[in-house]
Amino acid sequence: MRRLLSGNEAVARGAWEAGVAVASAYPGTPSTEILENFARYPNVYAEWAPNEKVAVDVAVGAAYAGRRSLATMKHVGVNVAADSVFYASMTGMEAGMVIVTADDPDMHSSQNEQDNRRYAKFARIPCLEPSDSQEAKDMVAAALAISEQFDTPVFLRLTTRICHSSTAVELGEQVPQAPASARFPRNPTKYVMVPGNARKKHPVIEERMELVAQFAETFPFNRIEWGDMEGGEGKLGIVTCGVSYQYAKEVFPNASVLRLGLTYPLPPELVREFASRVDRLIVIEELDPFLEEEIKLMGIHCEGKSIFPMLGEFDPRVVRESAIEAGLLPASAHVPVAELDKPEIPPRPPVLCPGCPHRAVFHVLNKRKVPVTGDIGCYTLGLLPPLSAIHTCGCMGAGIGQAHGADKAGIGERMVAVIGDSTFFHTGMPALANVAYNRSNVVTIILDNRITGMTGHQQNPGTGYTLQMEEVPPLELEPLVRALGIERVKTVPAFDVKALDETIKEYLKAEGPSVLIARDECALLPSARRRWLPLRVVADKCNGCTMCFRIGCPAILKSDELDGKTQRPKARIDPSLCTGCEVCAQVCPRDAILFRAQVEA
Amino acid sequence: MNKSYNFLLAGVGGQGTILASDVLSEVALAAGYDVKKSEVHGMAQRGGSVNTHVRWDAERVYSPLIGLGEADVLLVFEEAEALRYAEYLKPGGAAIVNRETIEPITVTSGGARYPTEDEVRALYRDLAGRFHLIPGSALAEEMGNARAGNVVLLGALSTLLDVPAETWLEVIEGRVPPKYVELNRQAFLKGRQAME
Numbered sequence: 001m002r003r004l005l006s007g008n009e010a011v012a013r014g015a016w017e018a019g020v021a022v023a024s025a026y027p028g029t030p031s032t033e034i035l036e037n038f039a040r041y042p043n044v045y046a047e048w049a050p051n052e053k054v055a056v057d058v059a060v061g062a063a064y065a066g067r068r069s070l071a072t073m074k075h076v077g078v079n080v081a082a083d084s085v086f087y088a089s090m091t092g093m094e095a096g097m098v099i100v101t102a103d104d105p106d107m108h109s110s111q112n113e114q115d116n117r118r119y120a121k122f123a124r125i126p127c128l129e130p131s132d133s134q135e136a137k138d139m140v141a142a143a144l145a146i147s148e149q150f151d152t153p154v155f156l157r158l159t160t161r162i163c164h165s166s167t168a169v170e171l172g173e174q175v176p177q178a179p180a181s182a183r184f185p186r187n188p189t190k191y192v193m194v195p196g197n198a199r200k201k202h203p204v205i206e207e208r209m210e211l212v213a214q215f216a217e218t219f220p221f222n223r224i225e226w227g228d229m230e231g232g233e234g235k236l237g238i239v240t241c242g243v244s245y246q247y248a249k250e251v252f253p254n255a256s257v258l259r260l261g262l263t264y265p266l267p268p269e270l271v272r273e274f275a276s277r278v279d280r281l282i283v284i285e286e287l288d289p290f291l292e293e294e295i296k297l298m299g300i301h302c303e304g305k306s307i308f309p310m311l312g313e314f315d316p317r318v319v320r321e322s323a324i325e326a327g328l329l330p331a332s333a334h335v336p337v338a339e340l341d342k343p344e345i346p347p348r349p350p351v352l353c354p355g356c357p358h359r360a361v362f363h364v365l366n367k368r369k370v371p372v373t374g375d376i377g378c379y380t381l382g383l384l385p386p387l388s389a390i391h392t393c394g395c396m397g398a399g400i401g402q403a404h405g406a407d408k409a410g411i412g413e414r415m416v417a418v419i420g421d422s423t424f425f426h427t428g429m430p431a432l433a434n435v436a437y438n439r440s441n442v443v444t445i446i447l448d449n450r451i452t453g454m455t456g457h458q459q460n461p462g463t464g465y466t467l468q469m470e471e472v473p474p475l476e477l478e479p480l481v482r483a484l485g486i487e488r489v490k491t492v493p494a495f496d497v498k499a500l501d502e503t504i505k506e507y508l509k510a511e512g513p514s515v516l517i518a519r520d521e522c523a524l525l526p527s528a529r530r531r532w533l534p535l536r537v538v539a540d541k542c543n544g545c546t547m548c549f550r551i552g553c554p555a556i557l558k559s560d561e562l563d564g565k566t567q568r569p570k571a572r573i574d575p576s577l578c579t580g581c582e583v584c585a586q587v588c589p590r591d592a593i594l595f596r597a598q599v600e601a
Numbered sequence: 602m603n604k605s606y607n608f609l610l611a612g613v614g615g616q617g618t619i620l621a622s623d624v625l626s627e628v629a630l631a632a633g634y635d636v637k638k639s640e641v642h643g644m645a646q647r648g649g650s651v652n653t654h655v656r657w658d659a660e661r662v663y664s665p666l667i668g669l670g671e672a673d674v675l676l677v678f679e680e681a682e683a684l685r686y687a688e689y690l691k692p693g694g695a696a697i698v699n700r701e702t703i704e705p706i707t708v709t710s711g712g713a714r715y716p717t718e719d720e721v722r723a724l725y726r727d728l729a730g731r732f733h734l735i736p737g738s739a740l741a742e743e744m745g746n747a748r749a750g751n752v753v754l755l756g757a758l759s760t761l762l763d764v765p766a767e768t769w770l771e772v773i774e775g776r777v778p779p780k781y782v783e784l785n786r787q788a789f790l791k792g793r794q795a796m797e
Contacts, residue, residue, distance in 0.1 A: 166637065168636065246664045337670040338688060338728050340687055342684055344716075346704075346715055556709070
């Protein structure tokens with residue numbers, strides 16, 4: 001049966017067909033949908049782990065126990081998991097294990113565009129890269145087989161364009177795998193990486209990669225597609241991988257192509273043979289010159305990043321125009337783009353949604369003019385005007401440590417750190433333990449919207465449900481924060497502007513660390529949607545003072561009606577957007593916005 | 602059948618561009634084309650600018666993305682977005698634009714100006730071989746559900762392609778809940794009428 005599947009859906013299908021029994025992940029764009037889809041297959045175990053390192057350890061444990069396993073994450077998740085990836089490379093395992101790294105060229109939803117093929121080389125593990133959804137599915141089975149043959153974890157590297165493109169896939173049947181071993185392996189020389197064992201293991205993994213390189217020579221996903229050698233493109237040879245293969249085929253339909261499905265380690269003989277039969281060897285790959293460097297290390301001349309960009313995502317146009325500039329294609333290959341005399345187009349930036357429970361916190365922080373170290377989540381959007389209340393955003397869990405460091409450096413202001421509930425469970429907890437242990441005056445605000453929001457509503461330890469919707473005791477923040485050593489802890493409803501302001505004011509003066517938990521559901525959760533009730537502006541009372549505009553709510557609009565005295569536009573509320581969170585009603589100095597009770601009356 | 606089509610669908614998050622591109626892709630498979638669909642979106646937010654690339658080819662689609670100047674058809678759900686993505690259209694290509702304005706926050710509470718319908722018309726008069734401003738949202742609202750505006754637009758789009766209406770309707774019926782099947786059927790037919 002042929003079906004259109006996204007790359008992520010295809011990986012989930014491939015994992016199920018290949019008998020993956022345990023899968024663990026932390027959500028992260030563009031990888032999230034892999035586990036969401038895998039979790040729906042029968043007789044599999046799938047979970048959201050608190051972070052990517054835990055996810056890899058879980059997959060390792062399952063593979064030690066003899067079951068095929070999977071861990072998935074976005075590219076920067078591998079940074080978090082790196083320690084575990086490296087030991088797993090040293091130990092190997094009893095059954096196949098695949099780590100999906102979903103890289104994000106062009107940073108559609110990320111803080112950097114690191115090329116994780118570097119990790120494959122760094123950690124001495126093989127790396128597979130599919131070019132479409134069919135390969136994304138099929139390569140899961142191939143990766144597991146390589147994992148078992150060579151006793152190593154295997155990377156399956158996707159990119160956003162593979163993850164989020166749908167292409168036709170021929171579905172297969174599930175291949176039964178052996179059940180878990182009855183007994184956990186007792187094999188200290190293999191699994192206990194103390195220095196004495198590790199020293200013996202290091203040459204083994206170096207030799208292993210030599211063997212994988214030999215294997216790569218005949219691996220079916222590495223293939224040469226000989227072109228029309230007499231054609232207009234002459235004897236051009238293209239080495240490519242991943243989605244770049246598609247652009248190469250589109251732009252150079254007659255060139256010879258060496259398509260690498262296994263991009264680390266490279267097959268030296270295959271590359272040499274290909275290079276020897278073409279006149280000009282070029283490498284088309286997004287991001288880093290990874291294949292290019294490997295080929296050059298073989299002593300083979302090739303061109304890559306001197307022609308094609310290292311930054312951002314490719315498309316056929318980027319590849320074509322770069323090729324024309326380098327003389328690989330004639331100027332006549334240029335595809336004209338209309339020179340348009342366009343009027344100014346209003347930007348449509350991402351903003352905090354109407355009814356977002358983070359808005360009131362940022363309104364107060366902006367008013368208090370405090371420095372705020374931020375974190376990764378929807379709330380990073382608190383940086384945008386008019387709220388303008390986030391001053392750093394680096395990576396998951398960074399904000400609390402940054403605030404502590406600035407405080408210890410003797411900065412002349414009180415530091416505030418904001419972090420979401422899921423991010424706090426991810427890597428915020430050790431940083432808060434440090435604040436408590438080493439005593440700084442940091443005010444930490446946990447924005448507890450009861451869900452992992454930005455990636456599209458995934459469960460986390462605080463929600464009371466697992467990925468496969470088993471009901472579990474929720475991890476409660478208040479006792480957790482106290483147990484970490486913070487004595488001053490208060491939970492405030494996230495839409496209560498006055499209570500937030502009073503608590504933040506008090507905490508900014510207090511000696512020692514404090515934690516404010518601002519709690520209310522994400523406005524887009526089904527349970528929150530049921531409470532939506534649009535508010536109204538009483539036009540007679542509004543004088544256009546702009547206070548409500550300054551909370552940056554998309555539901556509050558400037559009306560066409562001007563106030564007689566101030567000549568400023570009065571506010572109006574878009575009933576199709578307003579959820580009735582009442583933050584605007586609370587900041588209005590003239591009681592011109594009706595509260596829910598008034599609207600209902 | 603035509604050898605290939607490149608479609609660019611654009612709109613504002615929540616307008617149903619994803620469902621429309623899903624339908625457009627399944628219709629391709631049903632009609633015997635190879636197809637690729639690529640959702641290009643940043644951080645998932647209500648109200649953000651979203652676009653999807655859909656490519657049909659009678660033999661094989663390689664790239665999942667369309668480059669600037671390579672779209673045969675633009676199907677745009679909102680007027681300002683029609684201006685934003687205009688460079689994707691192949692000069693002389695077809696553009697179907699929903700007569701709908703959704704002001705972004707940069708207009709409602711910032712200083713930015715929302716373009717006029719005349720500006721949209723003027724731009725496409727020179728650029729497009731065929732330009733249709735279709736009141737998709739209004740037609741759907743008349744039928745009692747503004748959310749079916751995306752299917753009205755698909756109906757309009759279907760008149761440009763050599764795939765029978767029945768194929769489209771079968772795909773649409775397979776994708777919407779039973780109680781909305783008749784509404785969407787009518788919405789699709791309205792869209793076809795709007796192009797007459």
